[in-house]
Amino acid sequence: MVKIRTSRSKAPPAGFDDISDILQEFGDKLKDAQNAPTEGKKKNQLLWDIYRIHHQRSRYVYELYYKKEAITKELYAYLLKKGYADQNLIAKWRKQGYENLCCLRCIQGKENIHEGTCICRVPRKDIKDDKPVECVTCGCRGCASSD
Ligand SMILES: [Zn+2]
Ligand SMILES: [Zn+2]
Incomplete structure (x- = not known):
């Protein structure tokens, strides 16, 4: 904190x-x-x-x-x-591609699913099923720059 x-x-x-x-x-x-x-x-x-x-x-x-x-x-x-x-x-x-990044944990955490990148960093169009995006770390609902 x-x-x-x-x-x-x-x-x-x-x-x-x-x-x-x-x-x-x-x-x-x-x-x-x-x-x-x-x-x-x-x-x-x-x-x-x-x-x-x-x-x-x-x-x-x-x-x-x-x-x-x-x-x-x-x-x-x-x-x-x-x-x-x-x-x-x-x-x-x-940095390009990180303009809307919600928090640092979302690109660092090993607990995140997408090889060190949180679900909220995955562009919406790349998310297969219509899963709701909600990251465990900070509750972000999607912060990929292309969204
Ligand atoms: Zn995020
Ligand atoms: Zn985050």
Whole structure:
């Protein structure tokens, strides 16, 4: 789990104030998901919520920097350092074929069925039976770039 340390010794780079509300919102959602009642839910499903929010937050930072070019390099580095975004995941998004990757486990896990690649990475047209796509790791329902 990504830890967010709050250190007040150094002020965040310029531009941080503009996005801090949204980051705060993600943080709140994450807390809610982590404290969600476990009754009637599978452990996997609880993790899915947490994965999803982590993903959305990383995506937000990624788009700000690489797509919208709305934040400075300095602020981007700061956000990574503070754990607001997953650097490794973002590195994958920048590679062709991985633009929508849901989480790193889906391309690493040995427990995954398709030779180290999760079912959610298989393009829909290559999935034979009309099986519902739902990955065990993060609950992704398909994130192949061609979908
Ligand atoms: Zn996926
Ligand atoms: Zn995944």
